[in-house]
Amino acid sequence: MHRFISHVSVSAGLALVCAGTNFLHAQPAPAPVLRIDAGKVTAMASPALFGLMTEEINYSYEGGLYGELIRNRSFKSSATEPKFWTAAGGAAITLDTGTPLNGALNLSLKVDASQASPAAPAGVANAGYWGIPARPRTKYRASFYARAAEGFHGPITAAILGPDGKTALAKAGISGLTTEWKKYEVTLKTKNAQPSKDNTFAITTTVPGTIWLQQVSLFPPTFHDRPNGNRPDIMELLGGLNPKFLRFPGGNYLEGNTIETRFNWKNAIGDPARRPGHRDDGWGYWSTDGLGLLEFLDWCEDLKMQPVLAIYAGYSMRQQHVEPGPDLQPYVQDGLDEIEYVTGDASTTWGARRAKDGHPAPFPLRYVEIGNEDFFDRSRSYDGRFAQFYDAIKAKYPSLQIIATDRIHSRAPDLQDEHYYRSQEQMESHAHDYDKYSRTNHTKIFCGEWATRVGSPTPNMAGALGDAAWMTGMERNSDLVVMSCYAPLFVNVSPGAMQWKTDLIGYDALNSYGSPAYYAQKMFSTHHGDEILDTSSENIPAFHWQPPANRRRNGADSQPPPAEDVPALFFDATRDSHNGLIYLKIVNSRGEAQPVRIALSGVSKIAAKGKSTTLKAASPDDTNSINDPKKIIPVTETIEGLAADFTRTFPAYSITVLEIKTGN
Ligand code: AHR
Numbered sequence: 042m043h044r045f046i047s048h049v050s051v052s053a054g055l056a057l058v059c060a061g062t063n064f065l066h067a068q069p070a071p072a073p074v075l076r077i078d079a080g081k082v083t084a085m086a087s088p089a090l091f092g093l094m095t096e097e098i099n100y101s102y103e104g105g106l107y108g109e110l111i112r113n114r115s116f117k118s119s120a121t122e123p124k125f126w127t128a129a130g131g132a133a134i135t136l137d138t139g140t141p142l143n144g145a146l147n148l149s150l151k152v153d154a155s156q157a158s159p160a161a162p163a164g165v166a167n168a169g170y171w172g173i174p175a176r177p178r179t180k181y182r183a184s185f186y187a188r189a190a191e192g193f194h195g196p197i198t199a200a201i202l203g204p205d206g207k208t209a210l211a212k213a214g215i216s217g218l219t220t221e222w223k224k225y226e227v228t229l230k231t232k233n234a235q236p237s238k239d240n241t242f243a244i245t246t247t248v249p250g251t252i253w254l255q256q257v258s259l260f261p262p263t264f265h266d267r268p269n270g271n272r273p274d275i276m277e278l279l280g281g282l283n284p285k286f287l288r289f290p291g292g293n294y295l296e297g298n299t300i301e302t303r304f305n306w307k308n309a310i311g312d313p314a315r316r317p318g319h320r321d322d323g324w325g326y327w328s329t330d331g332l333g334l335l336e337f338l339d340w341c342e343d344l345k346m347q348p349v350l351a352i353y354a355g356y357s358m359r360q361q362h363v364e365p366g367p368d369l370q371p372y373v374q375d376g377l378d379e380i381e382y383v384t385g386d387a388s389t390t391w392g393a394r395r396a397k398d399g400h401p402a403p404f405p406l407r408y409v410e411i412g413n414e415d416f417f418d419r420s421r422s423y424d425g426r427f428a429q430f431y432d433a434i435k436a437k438y439p440s441l442q443i444i445a446t447d448r449i450h451s452r453a454p455d456l457q458d459e460h461y462y463r464s465q466e467q468m469e470s471h472a473h474d475y476d477k478y479s480r481t482n483h484t485k486i487f488c489g490e491w492a493t494r495v496g497s498p499t500p501n502m503a504g505a506l507g508d509a510a511w512m513t514g515m516e517r518n519s520d521l522v523v524m525s526c527y528a529p530l531f532v533n534v535s536p537g538a539m540q541w542k543t544d545l546i547g548y549d550a551l552n553s554y555g556s557p558a559y560y561a562q563k564m565f566s567t568h569h570g571d572e573i574l575d576t577s578s579e580n581i582p583a584f585h586w587q588p589p590a591n592r593r594r595n596g597a598d599s600q601p602p603p604a605e606d607v608p609a610l611f612f613d614a615t616r617d618s619h620n621g622l623i624y625l626k627i628v629n630s631r632g633e634a635q636p637v638r639i640a641l642s643g644v645s646k647i648a649a650k651g652k653s654t655t656l657k658a659a660s661p662d663d664t665n666s667i668n669d670p671k672k673i674i675p676v677t678e679t680i681e682g683l684a685a686d687f688t689r690t691f692p693a694y695s696i697t698v699l700e701i702k703t704g705n
Contacts, residue, residue, distance in 0.1 A: 072688065073637050074579040077614045079623060079703060080643025081575035084520030086615050089285040091566035092346065094490055094526035096292030098324045099498075099540055100533035102332040104170030105548060106275050106340075109331055110181075110259040111242060112170050116150050117318050118327035123150050123165075129206070129243055130163035131156040142186050142222055142255035145308075145317040149186075149253040157246050162198070164245030166206070167257070171535030172238035172550040174261065175201050175210045175231050184226040185244065185257040186314065189218040193250030199227055201259075204239040218252060224314075229259075238551040256314045265343055269313055269331060274553045275531070278546055280344050282559070283566045288349040288410070288489055288526050289337045293323035295351050295413045298359045305353075306379050309333030311398055323358060324540045335395065338383060338404050347407060349444070349487075349524070350383060352376040354412030355426050362418055365425030373433045380409065380438060408524075409434060410444035410458060410489070423447045427454070444487050456523070458489040461511075465661075466586050468493045468507035469630060470607045475518035486521055490528035492558075496664055497542035498532045499556035502673060502694055503661035504543060509561045509628040509696040510611040516565065516626070517573060517613040527562060534667050547667060554670030557663075560656050561696050564675055568624040568654070568698045570615030582609045582631060610635060616703070623701040629691040632661075636690045641701070644685075648702035653680045657695035 095101060103109060112118075112125040116136055128134045137151040150165065157163035167173070175181075183199045200212035211229035242259050246252075263270030264277075290304045297303040302322045309316055309330035318329040341348045355363035355372045363369045378391050384406045385392025392403060411430045415423035428451045431443050445454035463471070478486070493500060493507030500508070508527070515522045532544035545559050555563070583606040590598035611628040621644075629635045641647060654677040665672050680689075683701050691697055 070582065071580045073581050073610055073635065074640060075612050075625075075627070075637055076577045076640045076642070077623070077625065078575040078643045079616065079641060082572045083575050084573045086516065086569065086571050086573050087519040087523040088571065089347070089524050090516060090519045090522070090569060091282065091284060091562065092286035092288065092349070092524055092526045093279065093282070093284045093530055094288040094292070094528040095530050096290055096294035097321045097328050098292065098294065098529050099531055099544055100170060100326070100538045101529070101531040103328060104533045104538065105531050106271050107332040107336075108260045108263045108270050108272055109329070110169045110173050110261065111167050111257050113167075113327065114257050115146050115255065115318055115329055116148060117146070125167060126150065127166050129166045129245055130154075130161045132163040132165060134165050137253060140188070140253045143315060145315045146255050149255045151251065151253050152244075153251045154246050155249045155251065157249050159247045162245040162247045164197070164243055165254070166202070166241045166243040168241050170533065170550060171538065173201055173240040173242050173259070174236070174238045174551040175234065175240050176236045176261075177231055177233050179231050179262065181211060181229040181231070182226065182260045183213070183229055183242070183258070184224060186222050186224050186255040187218055188220055188222045188253050190251040191220055193248070193252065194218050195246065195248065197244055197246045197252065199229065200243050200245070201229055201231070202241050202243050203237070206241060210234055210240060222255070236551055238549065267339060267343075269336065271340060271343075275546065275548060276343065278553055278555055278559070281555070282563050284344060284346050286349050286408070286524060286526075287337065287341050287344075287346045288351060291351060291413055292490075292528070293358060293413065294321055295353055296323070296357045298322040299357050300361050300363070303353045303357055306334045306382070307375070310335055310382070310394070334379070334382065335398050335400060338400070341404070347405060348383065349408040349410060350379065350406060351410040351413060352379055352430070354415065354423075354430060356412055356415055356418045356423070358417065360419055362420050362422050363426070365422060365429050369426060369429055373430055376430060377433060377437060380406065380434065380441070384438075406441065408442050408444060408456070410446065412446050414446055414460065416447040418447075424449055424451050428452050444489070453483045455483075456485045456487040458487045460490040461488070462490070462492055462494050463507070465493050465495050465503045465507035465630070466607060467588070468511045469609070469611070470586065470588070470605055472510040472514040472608070472611055475514050475522055478518065478521055480521065485523045488515060488522055488525035491525065492527055492543055494543040496556070498534045498539050498544055499547045499664065499666070500543050500545070500558040501662055501664035502557045502658035505557035505561040505656065505696065506628060506630045506661065506694060508558045509565070509626070510630065512562070512565045513611040513613040513626055513628060516569065516615060517576070519573065527558070549667055552667055552670070554665050554667060556665055557656065557658065557673040560673065560675050564654055564656060564696060564698050565626065568626070568700065570617040570622070570624050572616045572618050574614040574616055574623065576612065576614050578612070582635070583607055584609055610637070621703045623703055625699040625701060627691055627697045627699070629693065629695050632693045634690050634692050636688055638686070638688045640686050641703075642685065644703040644705055646704040647683055647685060649681055649683050651680055651683045651702060652700040653678055654698045655692065655695055657692045659694075661694055
């Protein structure tokens, strides 16, 4: 519980008026005053401040954004059994390494349906990622590779079956199977049934025989109708965040536990049926790499985001690393090839490959990140590895901005990636950190992973309040903090799907929702001016907080750090220079409504009428969920009484954006 004490003043830094005191209000506290000097633009705000960070975690892509509905479509998830597949109607199913589809999908599923009959269809079924969704009057694209034993030609049936495993919600017949591998594609169209998710997908036959299957796939309608594309509902939620960039493909997913299991982009392009896939061992499941490099770029294009391309830098999480020098050179070359795949025209080797893969036009690229969290590399080889990548990339692509993931001494990176996973109190305590950063460094800040980790699977209102406090600090300093992205972005909320708690957007096979933190971020990213205005304050309420002790490697706690007085009211102001609209963000993390005096100088005209958008909750524990997806959402209203000096009361546990029209 926060314990409120006397007040602090906040200008560029944080100065305690009564540091060390610890009294509860004996008499009414003076109202906080927020001063905005609109005549003083402290800096230009970064237009790219708010973006997205993504990796394969919590079933983010497979079982999430990526449209594929079949789990373990290539049967490679386990070497010993056809995991997530069940035999139907007395068939026997086995993994067969003797009948591969190709070198990448080097095994298949043998389905022995010798007992099949019209009364007892036999075959194989898949329950998807915690269910196969079916919506009314919807077309699903089923496809698979199949070959048959001598003498069997079908027919076979592909169907979406209801929860009883028998009633077909949609089905289609396929015949003419031969002893050669061939791809079969059918459309399954549902009728008028209610939306449901506890369904299965099945391939069965009523004629006795044996078949082999590979790359069994089922896609619902996708965003922009892209083949091998993404789920529309999740893409729409992402679009609502107005994101300016996408950092991909990780995160730990980029590095893998070992060099072998890194994200190897060359295995994640071209025909999905020729991608071998790999174990996402950082997060513990198989990835088909169906959402590969070109799909990441298409995703950027669809949401008008710029790619922030993280390239593998010779370090994997189980402390495997590649020494700088000749050993690292092939990885540097891989990175250069990857940049060429993204940006090269058709006259280049990898640009031509991208064109062949379906995207003739080069993608724009400004940011390349070298590795991920290389401060975990105990060999301390990052400085040397970074320098080798940096020199090679700058030599070929001088205009690219290069991001470092640990402190570098031998080069001056263009950006430094900082990661912060914190409690609400920590976020609030650090909300003014960037006010104190040097402005003379060449290196800008990319806050490439951050989150207030309160709430599971998705953040609650306390998480949103911590995030919003942190975002006021980033926005106020967005001349320096030029990009930021929350992490992780996604979680499949079905039982057993989550590896990391507190994720911005949740979903199951059928539905999706934004957490309160999602809406807090949306409020910031859709009300972001290009000018940062000078602000100062008086009488900011604060609470007394004892930061926890740090846990040492040996499990013992260190001496707890000194107690602190932490502000409980946060704000920042930006202005759209094109129309004079001021966006004033105010975060009240207290459990009491807070009257605040707002003093606005430096403008001659202020419209009395404006807008207020507020996200609030009755308790910091309140949250959204898959069953109650819109419990906490922003509400916008027209407000009156705006002036050079006015007082407004901000609700308990609230985040507010005031839109104030000004002019000179
Ligand atoms: O966001 C979850 C993980 O946190 C990321 O994969 C990693 O970069 C960080 O440690």
